[in-house]
Amino acid sequence: MLAFIITFLAIPSIVDVARKKHLVDVPNGRTSHDINTPTLGGLSIFAGFVISTMIYDTIRVFVLRMIHGRSPFFPDKEHVHHYMLELTGSHKKTTAIILLVNILFIIIAFSLSSLRTYQLFLILIGLAAIFSYIPYILVKRKRIKLATKPD
Secondary structure, three states: OOOHHHHHHHHHHHHHHHHOOEEEEEOOOOOOOOEEEEEEEEHHHHHHHHHHHHHHHHHHHHHHHHOOOOOOOOOOOOOOHHHHHHHOOOOOHHHHHHHHHHHHHHHHHOOOOOOOHHHHHHHHHHHHHHHHHHHHHHHHHHHHHHOOOOO
């Protein structure tokens, strides 16, 4: 739902940019439209999913901090990208993995678009919870392995 709202708000700006930069599909015999159509619509959908992923992670970390009795604004390394960075050792690899997961979520959302909005929302939130928990588990195992490793 959050991705939808972000996408809905971003579309007018992106359409304006597409028209100013002449990034439009001109009607011809092979197209189904009768007027010039902006071609950057997918950009707003992608931006909506990326931004909603960041907002989800922020809300998740705020809740975890409050559960542990800390201020939600207390700095720590509980965000998914911190765990991914510890696992990969590379900002580029971390960014690539997060980008691929975002693309996977877009594919899942389009594939399940026939579902009711609340059903799709629950499925995506559930998957987001699972995907954000996996790096935590892997880092925890890695730390235990390093702690028990004989010198």
